[in-house]
Amino acid sequence: MIKKISLFLVFLVIALIAVVGYRTLTNTPSSKDIMAITLPDIDAGAVADRLAQAVKIQTISTHRDAPTAAEEFEKLHALINQFFPLVAKKLKRETVSDYSLLYTWEGSDPSLAPVLLLAHMDVVPVEAGTEADWDHDAFSGSIVEGAIWGRGTLDDKLSVLAILEAAELQLKAGFAPKRTLYFAFGHDEEVGGENGAGKIAELLKSRGVRPAYTLDEGMVIVQGIMPGIDDPIAFIALAEKGYLTLTLTATTEGGHSSIPPRQTAIGKIARAVGRLEENRFPASLQSPASDMFDTLAPHMPLPLKAIISNRWIFNPVLVSELGKGGATNAMVRTTTAVTIVDGGTKDNVLPTMASATLNFRLLPGTTVEDAVARVKEVIHDPDVTVDIKQANEPSRVSSMDAEGYKAIDKTIREVFPDVLVSPGLMLAGSDSKHYEEIAANSYRFLPMRFGPEDLSRVHGTNERILVENYVEIIQFYRRLMENIGG
Numbered sequence: 001m002i003k004k005i006s007l008f009l010v011f012l013v014i015a016l017i018a019v020v021g022y023r024t025l026t027n028t029p030s031s032k033d034i035m036a037i038t039l040p041d042i043d044a045g046a047v048a049d050r051l052a053q054a055v056k057i058q059t060i061s062t063h064r065d066a067p068t069a070a071e072e073f074e075k076l077h078a079l080i081n082q083f084f085p086l087v088a089k090k091l092k093r094e095t096v097s098d099y100s101l102l103y104t105w106e107g108s109d110p111s112l113a114p115v116l117l118l119a120h121m122d123v124v125p126v127e128a129g130t131e132a133d134w135d136h137d138a139f140s141g142s143i144v145e146g147a148i149w150g151r152g153t154l155d156d157k158l159s160v161l162a163i164l165e166a167a168e169l170q171l172k173a174g175f176a177p178k179r180t181l182y183f184a185f186g187h188d189e190e191v192g193g194e195n196g197a198g199k200i201a202e203l204l205k206s207r208g209v210r211p212a213y214t215l216d217e218g219m220v221i222v223q224g225i226m227p228g229i230d231d232p233i234a235f236i237a238l239a240e241k242g243y244l245t246l247t248l249t250a251t252t253e254g255g256h257s258s259i260p261p262r263q264t265a266i267g268k269i270a271r272a273v274g275r276l277e278e279n280r281f282p283a284s285l286q287s288p289a290s291d292m293f294d295t296l297a298p299h300m301p302l303p304l305k306a307i308i309s310n311r312w313i314f315n316p317v318l319v320s321e322l323g324k325g326g327a328t329n330a331m332v333r334t335t336t337a338v339t340i341v342d343g344g345t346k347d348n349v350l351p352t353m354a355s356a357t358l359n360f361r362l363l364p365g366t367t368v369e370d371a372v373a374r375v376k377e378v379i380h381d382p383d384v385t386v387d388i389k390q391a392n393e394p395s396r397v398s399s400m401d402a403e404g405y406k407a408i409d410k411t412i413r414e415v416f417p418d419v420l421v422s423p424g425l426m427l428a429g430s431d432s433k434h435y436e437e438i439a440a441n442s443y444r445f446l447p448m449r450f451g452p453e454d455l456s457r458v459h460g461t462n463e464r465i466l467v468e469n470y471v472e473i474i475q476f477y478r479r480l481m482e483n484i485g486g
Contacts, residue, residue, distance in 0.1 A: 027309040029298040034410055036417035039475050042169070047474060048148050048467045050083050051161045052141030055150035059157070061122040061190040073099040073187055076121055084164045086171040091183075096203060099187035100196040105167070107180040107485060114180040114209060115404070115484050116439065117477070118216035118431055119159035120189035120196065123151040124459050133461045146467055153465040154458050156217045158473065159446055160185050166477035177485025182211070189431045192390070197431035204438055211439040213404030215480075216432040218444020219424045221416065224452055225327075228300040234412045235424035236405060237444035238288040241330075242362030242394035243429050244371050247355055247387045248272050248379070254352040265354035266343045272379045273338050273356050279378045281334035283323040285315060286365065287397050289331040291423040293318075299420060330427045334371060335361045357389065361427060364394040395433055398441035404484075408443055411480045415472065416447060447476045 057079065059072045077095075081088045092104040101121075107114070126138045136142040136149040143149075152158065163183055182204070186196030204211075219235035226233055250268035252261060263271075285293070290311075297308035307314045322328040329335070336358060343354025360371055368391045376386055399405060400423055409421050432442040449469045457463045 024302070024306040024309045027298050027305060032413065034413040037414045037479065039415070039478060040169075040173075042165075042471050042474055044467050044471050047161075047165055048143055048470060050165070051153065051158060051465075051470065052143055052148050052150075053083075054079060054157055054161055055141035055148065055152050056139055058139050059122050059152075059187070060125050061188055062125055064191045066191075068099055068187065070099070073121065077101065080160075080164060083161075084168045087164055087167050090171055091167070094203075097187070097195045097199045100200055101183075101185040102200050102203070103167075103183035103185075105177060105181040105183075105485075107177045109178040110180075112179040113212035113440070114182055116182045116184055116204075116211045116214040116435060117163050117480075118184050118186075118197070118214055118435070119163060120156050120186040120193070120217075120431055121160055122187050122190050122196075123155065123157060124190050126151065130461055135462055136464075138463070143467070147464040148467060148470065149462070149464040151463055154448060154454075154463050156189070156446075158448075158465055158470060159217055162470065162473045163477050165474045166481060169474075169478055170481055175482065175486070177481065179485045181481065181485050182209075184431075184435075186431050192392075193431045193434055197434040201434040201438060204435075209438060211435070213398070213402065213441040213443060214432055214435045214439045215404070215408065216430045216442070216444050217446045218426045218430055218432075220446055220448040220450045221419055222450045225450070226296065228304050229296060229420070231299065232416075232419040232449065233296070234416060234419045234421045234445065234447060235292070236408055236412075236421065237424045237426035238291070238400065238405075239364045239395045239397040240426035240429055240432065240444060241334075241364070242360075242366070242368065242392055244360040244362055244368055244391045245389040246358050246360070246372065246375060247389050248358065249353065249355045249385045249387070250381075250383055251353045252350070252383075255350045257348045257350055260350060265351050268381065268383055269341070269343065269354040269356050272381055272384045273341075273358070275378050275380070276336055276358065276375065277338070280336060281360075281363075281366070281371075281374065283319050283329070283332040284363075285311070285319050285322065285332050286363070288364075288423045288425045291400065292331075292425070295422040296420065327427070330361065331425055332363075334363045334366050337361075362394045364397055364425075366394065368393055392429070392433055395436060395442060398443060402441050404441050404443055407480065407483045408445060411476060411483050412445075412447065415476045415479055447473050 057072050057076045059076055060069055094102045096102055138151050141150050184200045186193050188196040218237040221232050221234045223232040250265045252265045293308050297305050307318055319332055322332045339359050340357035344351040362371055412421050426444045430444055
């Protein structure tokens with residue numbers, strides 16, 4: 001009997017090895033019959049100068065309750081009209097909520113659902129005390145060392161200008177889309193987008209506009225970041241994580257620090273924060289992160305390829321390893337970040353109140369209600385109150401099989417023949433969320449080329465875009481308009 005069991009186990013192991021080996025060796029890259037194309041040349045110096053002029057205009061969003069930089073947005077609107085005369089003449093332009101812009105390029109076939117190209121005109125401020133760390137002033141629009149420097153060159157003024165550059169070129173060439181194209185440029189994305197993209201979406205909904213899909217900023221072309229893959233990868237985000245900010249508050253009686261209670265308000269907050277950091281949200285590999293790994297597995301070295309090709313058996317190991325990283329952890333988990341702690345005014349006075357602010361980025365499938373309930377359960381302290389400061393649900397996961405994804409994929413391969421294309425999950429937020437109610441699908445991709453050293457430039461110091469890459473981005477939008485509107 002023991003011999004039979006042993007033989008069975010040996011057979012089982014051999015069979016398992018055979019299945020794993022077969023699935024690994026047969027998981028090869030799929031071939032797509034898409035050829036690189038040559039587009040008419042662009043005057044790199046002229047487009048770089050126009051973006052540089054726009055960067056000098058300080059369309060800064062600081063926080064939700066701050067007044068809008070009205071004069072700066074008006075300057076930018078005027079500059080856009082000046083730079084793109086054919087767009088101003090032939091496209092319908094509407095101003096929404098005083099500062100956001102909506103362009104309509106009417107198509108010849110009303111039976112085709114329209115497409116929205118999104119971007120935002122506002123930028124984040126420069127962190128106080130870091131001004132001297134910039135190689136070139138944040139609002140100088142300097143063109144040095146083959147790059148355009150300043151706020152908005154990565155996030156996201158460049159998209160506004162690139163879309164308009166592409167439209168101007170297409171109008172000059174006599175292009176007329178069959179499908180109606182909308183360009184929606186919000187003015188407050190950096191503080192939530194409710195008054196910009198939110199109001200544009202309401203306006204389009206009231207008119208019965210139902211886009212086939214939207215394309216917004218989001219993921220980019222990365223190189224040297226994905227383990228085991230040397231080729232650049234263009235990630236098209238199918239979804240974005242949700243956003244939740246909670247304030248934890250604890251109160252106690254105050255008094256003199258020489259006679260402290262067993263636990264202070266600060267102590268209660270510290271214990272609550274500690275529990276949340278020690279008991280992270282559970283990790284799981286789900287769409288669209290799972291789609292990304294499945295797509296890229298054929299291009300990975302053999303050990304990684306074997307693990308991902310056989311997630312049916314190795315999934316726990318893979319999820320555990322991903323959870324140990326930074327960006328990879330954010331792909332598989334609702335993240336918890338303590339961002340503000342407040343309490344006390346003097347070294348010998350017990351504060352009557354202490355608080356902590358925590359920011360959570362929610363995986364698709366985790367609702368705000370789910371997250372708040374889990375936070376309260378983990379804290380497990382009736383003396384600590386939990387209040388929602390800001391929240392929006394995760395987006396739905398858009399389809400890889402829809403015409404929008406296929407059009408974006410095709411355009412990337414035509415304009416960037418050196419890159420791999422993969423679905424992905426956007427870890428931050430965008431204006432796309434405001435259009436989900438009216439759009440069938442929402443995609444997030446901007447073909448900026450990023451290396452490991454570039455990640456810190458977004459919202460950070462020395463934000464800049466290489467002129468060569470900016471020209472590629474304009475060419476991407478130029479060809480995309482043909483693929484989606486022609």
